[in-house]
Each structure stands twice: as structure tokens, then as C-alpha cells.
Amino acid sequence: MTIDRRSLMGAAAIGAGLLSTAQAQTAAPAAALPPAPATPPPKVTQILARYITGARFEDLPANVRKEGTRTFLNWMGVAVGGSHHETVDNAVAAMSPFSGKPEANLMGRAEKLDILNAALVNGISSHVFDYDDTHLKTIIHPAGPVASAILALSQHRPVSGREFLHALVLGVETECRIGNAVYPSHYDMGWHITGSCGVFGGAAAAGKILGLNEQQMAWALGLAATQPVGLKIHFGTMTKSFHAGRAAQNGLTAALLAAQNYTADVTALEGKDGWGQALSRSVKWTEVTEGLGSRYEAALNTYKPFACGIVSHPGIDAAIQLRSENKLTADQIDSVTLHANPLVLSLMGKTEPQIGLEGKFSIYHCVAVGLIYGAAGEKQFQDAIVKDPAVVALRHKITVNTDAAVPTQKSDLTIKLKNGKVLTKHIENAVGSLEKPLSDAALEAKFSDLADGVLPKAKAQKLMQLCWDVEQAADAGAIAAAASA
């Protein structure tokens, strides 16, 4: 059965006298059409489909493969770490009664679900701490919508580590390039870009693993375009992390449908009444199409060293360095002064946080735990730590001076000791930034910290090694199995 591009519904609408003139012109004779734009948009959807289906693992530069592996390791850590959050418990309770064949593991948990529900839950789990990876140019958290989809899929059909890593990189590349094309307009409109662009990443990666042909891949991208997820208004609720999980699930659904020749428009990104038109006020499609296969956004992923907003990271970095260099203990400290951008206070100015999540919005708490623990991982934002008298006492000794001339990635920290000595530290680029990326060792420490209390130490250690070795793995699905609790 072939299908005509024009729609009965369109006819119905116009028949009912409900459409605007501009809409009626869609199907009107050529003479009535407005002049075509000078440069029609490139065939973005098909160009992407051709690139994704044609890409070969052998052509990936070594640094891209390495960053893809780091992306996977970091994703696994946060997915395991977040796996027992109330948000995840509620999602599992809601979806389990309707789950199909339990083929796919939930990271850090005992349950198995069908691959679509596992993609949802693992995506939620990996985003719930807001401690995942960041493509800084778009603020997309790239791994959640992609790794969650294809790791589950790897438990349904055999996928080698190379295939898995390649699909992961292509998925990240796809979502970040589309994000680049619409940022910041798309984000300003209210979209949570991790979900609304992430769905393309999930579809591209799953489609690559399913071996879709170019036509099917274009359909998959079209099916992804028609089911974006995520409004920013939900930040601060459980629905925020739903976005990452649902994007993974929707992307996987899109690829599975396309594999069965479920058709979609193959200009869904760039065409009239398509994704770009509906979801952004301005679009620069060349961000998607130029340099495919030579310039890799997937190589620009970053990983949070601290489980709180990036604006506090220079201050925490300074605190940890001074502590380490001077073997500082809290009882030596008389006063602390942070010189930083005003956003530090407007975003993170809570002076008396009472619970963990409030601690994440307190620069005072962040610097205090940096000085006391030499860390600001998820553990340092537990309720008990926020209420710890020693932490509270040190928070009260901290002053923040703001200065619009200080860029957000910089800070100066000054500590006056009780013995009169003064220590200072200038941070030019905080650890975790593109300029000063998290080292492999730091990624490992983050992973171990997150897995602690969820998986036995030896199991966590083994899982970490499996992630590092993903490129050599015969069976990517085995890594998922190794992440079960």
C-alpha cells in the first residue's frame, strides 16, 4: 500500500473552515504559494541517516573511542549509584506489572524487565543524581538516552563491545549535533534538551545496532522527532530524570518500529511542520551536517567531579587542593573567603541547608565538605552530612564575595588559619571542565564512590574493568548482567 503525502485530516480541517490561509496554501495550486526561501534546508534527516548507517568503527579516531569508553564508564557509575533512589523505586513499581519478558537488567538492582522498560528505568537511574555527563555547548547529558537504550537492546540480541561502543558514539554524536543546531532557542522555549534531543541519540544508536538500512534509519529519526520528551518546568521533581529514561525508551521504540518498516516522513527534522519548525525558533542545520565523520562532538563530553551545580565547582576544587596541599583539618581554620561570580550566590546561596538536596544549592556546604572530606560526591550531600555539627560549624566560617568580573569557571579561595597563616588558591579552570578534564583515576574514584553501598566492592571493581574493556568485549549484554545487584 502506498501512501499519499497529503492528508485527509488537512482536508477535513480546511473543509471545516478552521485553517489559516498559510495552512490552506499547503495544498493550493503553485501560483498561490509564497515564494520559496532562498536556500532550502539541507536534507538533514537523510544526511544523518546515511552517515549513521554507513559509519564504520575502524574510522573512529582513537580519542573518540576513548571518550566513548569514558562516557560509558561514567554512565554506569551514575546508573548504579542512583538505582535505589525513591524516584527509581516508584518507576519500577509503576511499570513492573506491565513488563514483558525480563531480558534486561536494571543497573544496581535485582529486577529484570523487558528491554523497553529497562531502558526507561536505567535512564532515570543514571540522571536522578544530576551527577552525569555534560556536553557543555548544549547542556545535554548525552549518555542517559543512548547507553540506556542500547545496553538493554544488547540483552535481547548479541552485540559485540565494538558494535556497542560505536553505536554509543554515533548516538551521542547525533543528539549533540541536533542540540547544537537549535541551542539556545530550543532550550529557551522550555525544552529539557537531554530529553528532546536525546530521543534522536537513542534512535540512532539502537538503529545502528539493529542494522537498519538508510531508509529505515530515516524513518527511525522521523519517529524520534515526533516523540520528544521533556519540559524544563519539571526540574526539581522526579519527572526531570524521567526525561532521560523516556528519551531512551522512545528512541529504542522508534528504531524497533522502523525495523518493521513502520514509515515516517524522511524530512522530519528540517521539513515544513517538522521538528525544527515546531521545537525551535531558529535552527542552524549546518551544525548537524558539516564535518560528519571528521569533527566529533562525542569527543567533547565532560564528567562532573562533584554532585552539585557546575557553578560551585571552582570553589570546591580550590578547597580540596588547599586541604590536600596543607593537610588541613577543620579545627585549624579560622575563616574562609571565596571570591567568585555573583551567580554562585544567586544559584547556590542557601546558608542553612537542612537536607541533602538543599546542600546541593549551598556554596557554603559545598566548600565545607570539600575542606573536611576532600570530596563532594553524592555521599557528601546526604542528609546526615548536611546536619553534621562539624560541617555546620565550618559553613558558618565561610564568606562569599561576589564580583561580576570573575568568570563562572574561575575562583579564588582564601583561608585564614587560627595560627595566623593565610592560604590562597586560584582556580583558572575547575576540574571536570573541557580544559581540565577528569582523569581516568578520578573517573574511577567517582565510580567506586557511587557503587559503594549498592554493589559489593569486588563486583563494582569487576564491573568498572568491564566498562574500561568494552571495546574488546565479545558480548556487551554481559556487562549489563554484571551490573545487577
Added chain:
Amino acid sequence: MTIDRRSLMGAAAIGAGLLSTAQAQTAAPAAALPPAPATPPPKVTQILARYITGARFEDLPANVRKEGTRTFLNWMGVAVGGSHHETVDNAVAAMSPFSGKPEANLMGRAEKLDILNAALVNGISSHVFDYDDTHLKTIIHPAGPVASAILALSQHRPVSGREFLHALVLGVETECRIGNAVYPSHYDMGWHITGSCGVFGGAAAAGKILGLNEQQMAWALGLAATQPVGLKIHFGTMTKSFHAGRAAQNGLTAALLAAQNYTADVTALEGKDGWGQALSRSVKWTEVTEGLGSRYEAALNTYKPFACGIVSHPGIDAAIQLRSENKLTADQIDSVTLHANPLVLSLMGKTEPQIGLEGKFSIYHCVAVGLIYGAAGEKQFQDAIVKDPAVVALRHKITVNTDAAVPTQKSDLTIKLKNGKVLTKHIENAVGSLEKPLSDAALEAKFSDLADGVLPKAKAQKLMQLCWDVEQAADAGAIAAAASA
């Protein structure tokens, strides 16, 4: 665990220097905020949640209950009728391997799937012929996203016919009111309003059946808001009907999550960075909030008598009336002239259709089958009918004169017979319009025509009666079981 409204991601974004000033101001001190708008939007999400949870079946006016029943009957007919379309086959092939417990029937088919997948497939099935119901003010096809969700849910837990009918009406009311608030801007942006508003209908109806409290219902609406479905670019592909099905599935998912206390922002419709801001350029929220419980959009549903665009309906109506009044046969006819609005030709001007779906875009074919068969149901758009020499010969005798002064809902048809006699028919409002609604008998004929070839006649007859009697049914789920093939 309580959750702070402000987000780490927001902090991260601003820390990276990526947000606009307007966004940064979200969390800035009050002094830096722009002046508040004169009239803040009403608390639409909560007002809706309160209305839906508090509504009582006893308070529904009789005409609303009756229209709800007609809506259900019409939905069942198109869902059964479309159930063996290639689109549905492909969706079933893609999703079946991952389906959970087979609790819910697919209308007109033998398979059972879990309720979420059944909601998807039945929604696709009910929309694939573009022959379903229409809320003319918004062009929403209301039943698909709502009935598909709650009929499946009724096979998971006991639901009385009254509960079912009430939830159906409330779901239709919710999606159409939200549609009224954003039409036409939302539609102009590119959204397929049946999917992008329909998800609220599915969530509201499923939430009512699940007995959500007001807080949970607001979460369900928030979860619906964050997963709109449907871009108009997909009209003419299988993805168009995916929108109705996925809206049902997403709405049901939203309600199931909310029932497990999965939180969402409770101002998701009207708030900053919410649905209205992201998905429409202008919003009139009073369309949602005013007259709740007294003015019913659900009473304004209409049903297509002919399986093609509404713009052709006055011409078909005239043809069928002249045939019936004069016992016309094609061999008596010398020439036919239709006087109609120019949109009839610009939308439906195909003179030589070759396949069924092209026939739907040919006013010549539509009028010809009206004259020959006295009908223009799905059967009259089969490939064989489009190629039938008798139909082709009559098509060639038809002329269309267009006249911008003729409104789209009107037409004049003139038939010159070989014996010299001239017959004319003026249509002021075509059958199926709000002014001349489809009679119950016509709805029954449509149902029977759609079910023919899918269900045995006696079974179809019984199913139709079950739909008429839904209000008295002890178990709505039994109606779904009766629709299996």
C-alpha cells in the same frame, strides 16, 4: 525525600556560561526579576486536576452521556475496521516481542498484549483510516487517545460501564479544552493536535479510573505535558496514526506513574518553561478553566459519514440524496456538475486516481461512488473500486465549478439525465456536521460497514449493542474482549 524546585542542571548551565540573562534570572534575587505580568495565569493544571478528580457521573447531563456513548461506538467501529491495515500489522510485529502479560485485546484481532501496548495498537488502528471522530473547533480526533487507553486499562482492573463512560467524557473534555486554549497557534507551529493534546485526555481518563487524588492527578497531567506526541509533517505516513496510539499509551503511562507517587511539577501546563510556553505562541487558559462542569466540549464531537476529507462531504451528501430520491443508476446519467468552494479542487482535485488512498483525494471519485453505491465508506476507497471501469466512466462525466462565494460546508449538485431531465440538490450543511449530526442509524451503518470482513456479522451486531449499552455494563473490559477476532 523532598525535592527543591531549583535545579542542579540550571546551575550547571549557568555555570558554563550558556544561559541567557532571562534564564539566569529565574533563580536570581527578587530585585533582579522582571516585573510580574499584570494577570498571572490561572492555576490551570490544579484546576483541571480538581475538576477531574471531583467530577461525579450523576452530574453529567443526558446529552453528554449520549454523545459519549456515540463517541465510544464510533471509536470501536474505526478501531475494528482499521485493525488489519499494514500500519497496524507493522506496529504489532515491532512491539509484540516485548509485550508484558497479555491482558488486553486488540480490537478486531486475535492477539492480546499488555495494556500499554494494547493502548498503542488500538489507538493506531482507530486512526489509520482517518475516518474517526472530530472536534471541529480544534480538529482533534478525541476518542483515539482516550478510549484506547482506558479500554485497555479496563482489562487490568474491574471498571464499570458508568466509570468507563465518565472517564471517556472527562478525557475528551480535557484534551479538547486544552486544544481550544492553544488553537490555532499550536497547530500552526507544526503539532498534530490529536497527539500533542490527546495525551492529556488519556492521562485524565486513566487517572480518573485509577482513582488518583488531586495531587496525583496534577502529577499525571504534568507527566502528560512532558511527553507530547505528533508532528504534522508525518501526515501521509504510518506515523500519523502512531500519534493517536502513542498519546493513549503516554497518557496511560503518566497516570500509572502518578499513582505510584511519581512527582511532577503541578503547574506544568501554565508555568514558566511549561507546556503552553513551549508548545504554543499564544494561549487562552480561560478556555480550559471556564464553565467546567457546565459547558461540555465532549458534547460537540462529530463523526465522519464518509472516509475522506470533510471538504468533499457536501458533494457526496448531495449525490447520495439524489440517487436515493430518484432511484438513479449510473447508466441514466449524461453529465454531473458540482458547484463548490475552490478548496474542493485544490485539496481533492485528482482526476485520475489509481489507488484507494488517491481516491480519497479525488472529488470525482467521491461523487461517483456516492452516485453508484449510495455510500463513501472505507470500502468505496479500495483499490479495486477506484479502478472499476464503471466508476472510472462516471468520474469522467463529472465537472466541478468552483466559486469562492460558496462556503466549504455547502454545495449544489446538478445531474443531467440522458432522457433530458435535470436533477438538482442544494446542501446547506452536509451530513455529519454539528448542524446535521450523523443519526444513530447512520452510526450503526458505518459501524457495520467497518466491521464487515473483520468480525462475523452476529459478533459485530452484538459488539455494537454492547457499545450502545456501555452505561449499563457491569464490566467495561468485557466489551474489549467481545471485540477480538
